[in-house]
Structures are given as structure tokens and as C-alpha cells.
Amino acid sequence: MSFISRAVSLGLAGALLAAGVGAEILYAGVNSAGGEFAQQNIPGAFGTDYQFINQSAIDFFLAAGVNTIRVTFLLERMCPLETGLGNTFNETYFTEFQNAVNYVTMRGGYAVLDAHNYMRYNDPSMQPSSGSIIGNSSDPKSSTTENLASFWSELSTRFMSNPNVIFGIMNEPHDMPTELILTNDQASIDAIRKTGAQQLILVPGNGFTGAQKWLNSTCAGCKPNADVLTAIQDPMNNFAFDMHLYFDNDTSGTHPECTNAAPANLLPVTTWLREHNYTAFLSEFGAGSNTACFQTVNNTLKWLEQNPQWIGWTYWAAGPLWGDYFLSVEPGVGVQSNTTWPMVLEPHIKTYQPMQRCGISEARKVGGVEGIARLLEGCLGLRLPGM
Numbered sequence: 001m002s003f004i005s006r007a008v009s010l011g012l013a014g015a016l017l018a019a020g021v022g023a024e025i026l027y028a029g030v031n032s033a034g035g036e037f038a039q040q041n042i043p044g045a046f047g048t049d050y051q052f053i054n055q056s057a058i059d060f061f062l063a064a065g066v067n068t069i070r071v072t073f074l075l076e077r078m079c080p081l082e083t084g085l086g087n088t089f090n091e092t093y094f095t096e097f098q099n100a101v102n103y104v105t106m107r108g109g110y111a112v113l114d115a116h117n118y119m120r121y122n123d124p125s126m127q128p129s130s131g132s133i134i135g136n137s138s139d140p141k142s143s144t145t146e147n148l149a150s151f152w153s154e155l156s157t158r159f160m161s162n163p164n165v166i167f168g169i170m171n172e173p174h175d176m177p178t179e180l181i182l183t184n185d186q187a188s189i190d191a192i193r194k195t196g197a198q199q200l201i202l203v204p205g206n207g208f209t210g211a212q213k214w215l216n217s218t219c220a221g222c223k224p225n226a227d228v229l230t231a232i233q234d235p236m237n238n239f240a241f242d243m244h245l246y247f248d249n250d251t252s253g254t255h256p257e258c259t260n261a262a263p264a265n266l267l268p269v270t271t272w273l274r275e276h277n278y279t280a281f282l283s284e285f286g287a288g289s290n291t292a293c294f295q296t297v298n299n300t301l302k303w304l305e306q307n308p309q310w311i312g313w314t315y316w317a318a319g320p321l322w323g324d325y326f327l328s329v330e331p332g333v334g335v336q337s338n339t340t341w342p343m344v345l346e347p348h349i350k351t352y353q354p355m356q357r358c359g360i361s362e363a364r365k366v367g368g369v370e371g372i373a374r375l376l377e378g379c380l381g382l383r384l385p386g387m
């Protein structure tokens with residue numbers, strides 16, 4: 001479907017309405033994990049080792065009012081080890097990924113392209129810790145910052161004409177110098193913008209990009225994200241910090257008890273965002289199926305809704321290959337498909353309607369004439385003069 005026919009079928013009036021009114025939450029939905037599964041098996045087999053989406057699950061979420069799906073992929077599959085991180089792709093894997101992304105965006109969803117690699121490349125077998133840190137100059141096996149930039153240049157070129165994508169530079173960097181994360185993030189932003197791509201970029205930090213520790217050191221000798229990432233520069237001024245949040249005792253999202261209650265854990269970072277006029281996107285959060293956790297997730301969403309620094313969220317996680325994983329919201333089959341989804345997440349989604357369905361992905365609501373112009377550009381595939 002062309003952008004024009006899509007805009008017509010969605011109803012341009014509705015799209016323009018969506019641009020002007022509604023909640024401060026611009027993006028809401030779920031992760032669709034699976035493209036990165038079976039990391040010990042590279043390249044692996046599509047449909048058994050890894051799979052990006054189940055189309056009927058995407059249909060379900062979009063029909064429920066969701067407008068954003070974060071689609072995870074693995075760098076070692078996209079960029080084969082033989083050629084390394086860079087602009088040579090495995091076209092089979094790329095096409096499988098592109099099909100998933102296009103399925104979401106052609107139906108009026110936004111798709112976050114999530115490089116699920118912890119700022120590491122070359123051995124994903126024991127993620128999140130295996131593999132060489134990208135840009136570690138003391139490690140002869142490591143890929144360079146330039147390799148990462150080359151990768152993002154290629155991927156953003158391939159999706160440049162799709163206004164409904166959002167570029168997620170990297171999932172959960174950790175245990176590395178925060179300055180190197182800044183260097184890698186900045187090189188990725190520069191590479192994306194050099195292609196002419198205008199879409200929203202999500203910028204991660206150290207400590208598994210944890211929102212609750214944004215102002216704190218997360219590893220020995222590591223500087224807090226808050227002290228280092230203020231140097232980020234985006235020529236398009238269209239980025240948001242990418243943050244994650246879990247509520248169990250070690251904030252890892254691996255236990256069903258919620259002992260780190262929201263929203264106290266979001267107060268310091270929200271204050272920092274406001275002071276610096278930044279926005280953030282909570283691209284992962286998840287909690288067990290119990291009363292305390294339902295309240296915690298509920299309170300988290302209320303906090304995001306009340307603080308305009310937070311532009312969106314995607315719950316962890318849907319996905320076709322989870323089986324009985326305790327956080328799965330995959331429709332029908334997921335452990336939380338009949339609990340957290342209908343009881344906590346969907347009621348919030350309902351209050352956001354209508355959500356924007358086309359227009360270039362943005363780090364904040366763009367109002368007035370410029371907002372309408374950018375929406376028209378995105379919905380109709382135009383480039384208006386002077387914009």
C-alpha cells in the first residue's frame with residue numbers, strides 16, 4: 001500500500017485530529033521479541049530459532065488501539081560474522097525483518113527497530129555478557145565505533161522513506177565506560193542523519209539503560225548517564241532517551257515480585273529530563289501477574305501520562321516464541337494475555353485514542369503549522385518546501 005492510499009484509508013481528517021489533541025503519550029504498545037532468540041545458534045532457522053512477529057498478534061494489538069511495536073533483531077544475524085558489523089547485510093534475515101516492520105507500519109503502527117545487542121558484537125551466545133564491546137580499542141576482536149556507524153547508515157538508508165519507523169540504536173549497553181556509549185551513540189546519530197533520515201532516534205545509556213539508575217554510577221568507575229549523555233547532539237533535534245524499568249529486587253525483570261514500587265524510581269530521572277528539556281521513551285518494562293505488580297505497572301503508566309517528558313512506552317513483551325515465559329502478553333497464548341494486558345495495559349491504551357497513525361516519528365508533539373506540515377509529509381510521502 002502506498003503512503004497516499006494508506007493515509008486515505010486511515011482518514012486524513014482523523015490523522016490531523018490525532019495530531020492536535022489527545023494525551024501526551026505519543027507511542028504506546030508492546031515489544032515483539034523473538035528475532036534475537038536462540039543466540040547460541042547463528043544464523044539459526046527462521047520460524048523455529050527466531051521469528052519477529054506473529055501477524056495475527058500484530059493485528060490484535062493494532063485493533064486494540066496500540067500504535068507502536070518494538071521489533072527486536074540480532075546484529076550477528078543481520079551482519080554475518082564473516083563480514084562483520086557494518087553495511088554488508090544477510091539479505092535473507094534483513095528481508096524477514098523488513099517484512100515484519102512493514103507489516104506493522106503499513107497498518108498504521110510505528111515500529112521501533114531494536115538492535116538487541118547490549119553494545120556488543122561477535123559472540124551473542126551468552127547475552128547480555130558475551131561478545132566484544134563495540135569500540136573497545138584494547139580488544140583486537142572488537143568492532144569499532146565506525147563499524148557501528150556504518151551499520152546504522154545502511155539500515156537507516158533502507159528505512160529512510162518509511163516515516164513510521166523509529167531507530168533504536170542499541171538495547172541495554174552495560175558495564176562499559178559511559179563515555180564510550182556516548183561516542184557510539186553520537187556516531188550512530190551522525191550516521192543516520194547524514195543519510196537524510198529524519199525519524200525519531202532512541203538513545204540508550206549505561207546500566208542496561210535503567211531509568212531508575214540514570215543519575216547513578218552503574219559499574220565500577222563508570223560515570224552516571226546523567227553526567228555524560230548531556231553531550232548528545234542531534235542535528236534534527238529528534239531524539240529521546242531510551243530507558244528500561246523493572247520492579248523486582250535486582251531490577252532485572254526476572255522475578256515475579258514487585259519490590260521496587262513505582263513511581264519513586266522515576267522521580268530523579270524525570271526531574272533531570274525536565275531540567276534539560278529532554279524526552280524519554282520507556283521501551284521496556286514488565287512485572288509479574290500479581291496484585292502488587294498490577295498496581296506498580298498502573299502507577300508507572302500514570303506517572304508517564306502525568307509527565308510530558310515521557311513520550312511513549314512498550315511493554316516487555318509480546319512475541320511468537322515465548323512459550324510459557326512469565327511476562328508474555330502474546331494474545332491468546334501468553335501467560336499475561338488474560339491478566340496484565342486486559343487488566344492494566346489495555347485500559348490505559350483506551351484513554352489515549354485516537355493515537356497518531358502516520359506522520360514522521362517525533363521526539364515530542366509538534367503543534368501548529370509545522371506539526372500539520374510534518375504530518376502531511378509523513379502521511380503522504382511528500383517533502384514540503386522549506387520544512
Ligand SMILES: *[C@@H]1O[C@H](CO)[C@@H](O)[C@H](O)[C@H]1NC(C)=O
Binds near residue numbers: 054056320
Ligand atoms: C499466530 O497466532 C495464531 C493465533 O493465535 C496462531 O493460531 C498461530 O499458530 C500463530 N502462528 C505462529 C507462527 O506463531
Ligand SMILES: *[C@@H]1O[C@H](CO)[C@@H](O)[C@H](O)[C@H]1NC(C)=O
Binds near residue numbers: 043091
Ligand atoms: C543468512 O540468513 C539465513 C536465514 O537465517 C541463513 O539461512 C543463512 O545461512 C545466512 N547466511 C549467512 C551468510 O549467514
Ligand SMILES: *[C@@H]1O[C@H](CO)[C@@H](O)[C@H](O)[C@H]1NC(C)=O
Binds near residue numbers: 136140
Ligand atoms: C576491553 O578489552 C580488554 C581486552 O580484551 C578487556 O580486558 C577489557 O575488560 C575490555 N573493556 C571492558 C570495559 O570490558
Ligand SMILES: *[C@@H]1O[C@H](CO)[C@@H](O)[C@H](O)[C@H]1NC(C)=O
Binds near residue numbers: 215216268
Ligand atoms: C543516585 O544519585 C542521586 C543524585 O546524585 C543521589 O541523590 C542518590 O542518593 C543516588 N542513589 C544511590 C542509590 O546511590
Ligand SMILES: *[C@@H]1O[C@H](CO)[C@@H](O)[C@H](O)[C@H]1NC(C)=O
Binds near residue numbers: 249250255256257
Ligand atoms: C530476589 O528475589 C528472589 C526471589 O524471587 C530471591 O531468590 C533472590 O535471592 C532475591 N535477590 C536479591 C538480590 O535480593
Ligand SMILES: *[C@@H]1O[C@H](CO)[C@@H](O)[C@H](O)[C@H]1NC(C)=O
Binds near residue numbers: 237277
Ligand atoms: C525545548 O526543546 C524544544 C524542541 O527541542 C524547543 O522547541 C523548546 O524551545 C525548548 N524549550 C526550552 C525551555 O528550552
Ligand SMILES: *[C@@H]1O[C@H](CO)[C@@H](O)[C@H](O)[C@H]1NC(C)=O
Binds near residue numbers: 294295343344
Ligand atoms: C489502575 O488505576 C486506576 C485509576 O487510579 C484504577 O481505577 C484501576 O482499578 C487500577 N487498576 C489496577 C489493575 O490496579
Ligand SMILES: *[C@@H]1O[C@H](CO)[C@@H](O)[C@H](O)[C@H]1NC(C)=O
Binds near residue numbers: 332333334338
Ligand atoms: C485466555 O483466554 C482465552 C479466551 O478465554 C483462552 O482461549 C486462552 O486459552 C487464555 N489464555 C491463557 C494463557 O490463559
